[in-house]
Structure formats: structure tokens, C-alpha cells
Amino acid sequence: MSDILSQNEIDALLAALSTGEVKAEEIKKESEKKVKPYDFKRPNKFSKEQLNTLSMIHENFARLLTTYLSAQLRTFVQINVFFVEQMTYNEFISSLPNPSLISVVDFSPLKGAAIMEINPSIAFSIIDRLLGGPGDYSGKLREPTEIETTIIEKIFTKMTSILNEAWKDIENIQTKMEKLETNSQFVQLVSPNEAVALITFNAKIGKTEGMINICIPHIVLEPIMPKLSTRIWLATTGQEQSSSAKEVIIDKVHDTKIQLRVELGRASITIGEFLGLSVGDVIRLNRDIKDGVDVRIRDKLKFSGSVGIHRNKMAVKVQKIYYEKEGSYE
Known part of the structure; x- marks a missing residue:
């Protein structure tokens, strides 16, 4: 509704007042401006x-x-x-x-x-x-x-x-x-x-x-x-x-120490044979020297490589990486 009423709007408003559809008190309440108290001595500048x-x-x-x-x-x-x-x-x-x-x-x-x-x-x-x-x-x-x-x-x-x-x-x-x-x-x-x-x-x-x-x-x-x-x-x-x-987390993971084990091969012997071992005895493993060695992280196969010497120390050269997929390695 505009601020200035037309003649038709004035007539309609007077008719509504005379029939009781609109009460004068309601019009007065709507026209009153809402006043919000403001303390000039202590203004609220922070919400x-x-x-x-x-x-x-x-x-x-x-x-x-x-x-x-x-x-x-x-x-x-x-x-x-x-x-x-x-x-x-x-x-x-x-x-x-x-x-x-x-x-x-x-x-x-x-x-x-x-x-x-x-x-x-x-x-x-x-x-x-x-x-x-x-x-x-x-x-x-x-x-x-x-x-x-x-x-x-x-x-x-x-x-x-x-x-x-x-x-x-x-x-x-x-x-x-x-x-x-x-x-x-x-x-x-x-x-x-x-x-x-x-x-x-x-x-x-x-x-x-x-x-x-x-x-x-x-x-x-x-x-x-x-x-x-x-x-x-x-x-x-x-x-x-x-x-x-x-x-x-990345820094912690990079600095985490893990157990790495190189497995030359496996063999099965009796307890009696084990107790009888002495210096110079040979244990036959289940793999050829050309097959390389397995490199395991704890019990999981991660790499295979070959045994050698680096700077007068025993070393393993990684030649293959294994990826675990659905319970098998490839």
C-alpha cells in the first residue's frame, strides 16, 4: 500500500471500520514505529x-x-x-x-x-x-x-x-x-x-x-x-x-622405524640334525642362488633382490617390487 491512499481505498477503509471488519486499534498498532533503546554512553559496537x-x-x-x-x-x-x-x-x-x-x-x-x-x-x-x-x-x-x-x-x-x-x-x-x-x-x-x-x-x-x-x-x-x-x-x-x-602424520610415518628381513631361502631339518650342526656344515635351501632373495617387511613379501657387497658391507639390491592384491602378490 502506498503512503497516499486513493479515494476508493479511503471509502473501502471507512466501510470496513463501520462494519467492524477492521478495528481502529489494529491500525494504530501497525502504524506505530518500533523503537529500540540505545545507550549513547555505552554503545554496543561488538556483536x-x-x-x-x-x-x-x-x-x-x-x-x-x-x-x-x-x-x-x-x-x-x-x-x-x-x-x-x-x-x-x-x-x-x-x-x-x-x-x-x-x-x-x-x-x-x-x-x-x-x-x-x-x-x-x-x-x-x-x-x-x-x-x-x-x-x-x-x-x-x-x-x-x-x-x-x-x-x-x-x-x-x-x-x-x-x-x-x-x-x-x-x-x-x-x-x-x-x-x-x-x-x-x-x-x-x-x-x-x-x-x-x-x-x-x-x-x-x-x-x-x-x-x-x-x-x-x-x-x-x-x-x-x-x-x-x-x-x-x-x-x-x-x-x-x-x-x-x-x-x-606424513612426517611421523617417514620417521617410523620398521623391521626389514632378507630371506635367503628355507630348509627343513630334524631337531637331531639341528643339535648336530657345527662350523663348516652346509644346509641346502629350497631355492637356487640365481633366484635372488625375498625382502620382507615383518612377514609380508615386499621386494626381491640380489645379495652383494656395498662399501665392504653385506647388502641387498632391490630388483622387483611386489604389490599385495586380494591376498596374493604380483
């Missing part, structure tokens, strides 16, 4: 699907980081994605303790930077373990010393390289740690009301538990937002995993 994709990406990051820290610290390490949500940058910064261990991470080739933050209790537990201690930190929060800062910078640098690996299915990013801060108020990457994606990990190292946070502003991810689709991510990772799995 639920995009947050789910970020969660899956960083679950892979958590697994890789767990493997790395377990090998380095030689103790029990467990890191899992706790939650992924959208919030404003100001809300995230205000939630951080002071002092904190905050790494500003460049997200090249994307424009802008992200934040990687480790809870001080976890950070000092890692430092204590690397320096030969038990790794159970229960002291007060404090500023790290110069030596501790150097150690934690190396941990952050490794975490950025692991982040590259986790993101490679979506975008070939080359993250790099720009600086390390201990006061969250000195880290102002974007405006306070800018939307950010916060990925929070629950970390347990030995008996110490704490949080690890990755905060990525929407403005950084905006150019690749269409790629943050669960379907695209699963399709990409599925192809790469199947290809990678195939290469691993």
Missing part, C-alpha cells in the same frame, strides 16, 4: 558473534601461554578464558589496581595499540619461580625492582609473540611491546568513552591465582570486524588444522 570469536581466538592464546609457562616455570600452570565482554575504556582503567603491571602492545599493521595486564600476584609469582623460589607470592603489592622489571618485560615480549600465533587465522598481526607501566592512570590510549573488548583470563600458577587482562579498543579492530565471524574463523582454522595434521 555477540564477534565477542564469541574473540573468546575462541584467546582460548587458543591461553593454551599456548599455558604450555610456555609450564615449560619455563616447571610447575603447575592453568590459564583459561574467564569472560569476554564490551565496556568503556574508562571502566577498564578504573578497575585496575595500583600498582599494576601493564604492557602497551602495538597491533601493527592495525592502527593503534592494546593493553595487556597481569595481576601483580601472578607476575611476582612468575618472577619468584624464575629466580629459583617456590613461586608462592603472598606479599603486599609494590613497585617491581629493576631486575624484576627486566624479567617481566621478557615475559610480556613472549606473550606478544604468542598473541601473534593465536591471531594468525584472522589477521597476520605483528604485535610488539611498546612500554611497561605500573600506574594505569598514565596509560591513555583512547578516549574514556571509547568501546573496548576486554578478554579476562583466570590464571593459576602453583598455589597463586590471579587475573590476566587483554583490552583491545574497538577502533583498533574496526578494519577487521567483518572477519570476526565464528563461521569464517572455524572454516579457516579447520582447513589449516587438517593440512597441518596431514603434514604431521
Whole structure:
């Protein structure tokens, strides 16, 4: 129906109203515009699907980081994605303790930077373990010393390289740690009301538990937002995993050791004859020397060849390949 009614349409509508076929309340409900509430203070710039994709990406990051820290610290390490949500940058910064261990991470080739933050209790537990201690930190929060800062910078640098690996299915990013801060108020990457994606990990190292946070502003991810689709991510990772799995299997098969046996021939003798064998005795085999020898993989005939010497060692030259077909060889 057009916006402007013709005279015939108006007459038909009035007739329907007078007979009760159409009610005025129904027309009023249809004409009302549907209004969707929108919070200008906290705009939803990340869809639920995009947050789910970020969660899956960083679950892979958590697994890789767990493997790395377990090998380095030689103790029990467990890191899992706790939650992924959208919030404003100001809300995230205000939630951080002071002092904190905050790494500003460049997200090249994307424009802008992200934040990687480790809870001080976890950070000092890692430092204590690397320096030969038990790794159970229960002291007060404090500023790290110069030596501790150097150690934690190396941990952050490794975490950025692991982040590259986790993101490679979506975008070939080359993250790099720009600086390390201990006061969250000195880290102002974007405006306070800018939307950010916060990925929070629950970390347990030995008996110490704490949080690890990755905060990525929407403005950084905006150019690749269409790629943050669960379907695209699963399709990409599925192809790469199947290809990678195939290469691993091929490498394993190539390096597998098998038992190879060369059979000169066969003979049947009695136990008495066997017990009476001595040096210089001759056992007559069931085949002529011109027939060559059988080369078997375990008990299956695979090749035939001739016996000889190669570089002063006994050797067999393969002359024929047998293919197993319906229980026989040809």
C-alpha cells in the first residue's frame, strides 16, 4: 500500500471500520514505529558473534601461554578464558589496581595499540619461580625492582609473540611491546568513552591465582570486524588444522622405524640334525642362488633382490617390487 491512499481505498477503509471488519486499534498498532533503546554512553559496537570469536581466538592464546609457562616455570600452570565482554575504556582503567603491571602492545599493521595486564600476584609469582623460589607470592603489592622489571618485560615480549600465533587465522598481526607501566592512570590510549573488548583470563600458577587482562579498543579492530565471524574463523582454522595434521602424520610415518628381513631361502631339518650342526656344515635351501632373495617387511613379501657387497658391507639390491592384491602378490 502506498503512503497516499486513493479515494476508493479511503471509502473501502471507512466501510470496513463501520462494519467492524477492521478495528481502529489494529491500525494504530501497525502504524506505530518500533523503537529500540540505545545507550549513547555505552554503545554496543561488538556483536555477540564477534565477542564469541574473540573468546575462541584467546582460548587458543591461553593454551599456548599455558604450555610456555609450564615449560619455563616447571610447575603447575592453568590459564583459561574467564569472560569476554564490551565496556568503556574508562571502566577498564578504573578497575585496575595500583600498582599494576601493564604492557602497551602495538597491533601493527592495525592502527593503534592494546593493553595487556597481569595481576601483580601472578607476575611476582612468575618472577619468584624464575629466580629459583617456590613461586608462592603472598606479599603486599609494590613497585617491581629493576631486575624484576627486566624479567617481566621478557615475559610480556613472549606473550606478544604468542598473541601473534593465536591471531594468525584472522589477521597476520605483528604485535610488539611498546612500554611497561605500573600506574594505569598514565596509560591513555583512547578516549574514556571509547568501546573496548576486554578478554579476562583466570590464571593459576602453583598455589597463586590471579587475573590476566587483554583490552583491545574497538577502533583498533574496526578494519577487521567483518572477519570476526565464528563461521569464517572455524572454516579457516579447520582447513589449516587438517593440512597441518596431514603434514604431521606424513612426517611421523617417514620417521617410523620398521623391521626389514632378507630371506635367503628355507630348509627343513630334524631337531637331531639341528643339535648336530657345527662350523663348516652346509644346509641346502629350497631355492637356487640365481633366484635372488625375498625382502620382507615383518612377514609380508615386499621386494626381491640380489645379495652383494656395498662399501665392504653385506647388502641387498632391490630388483622387483611386489604389490599385495586380494591376498596374493604380483
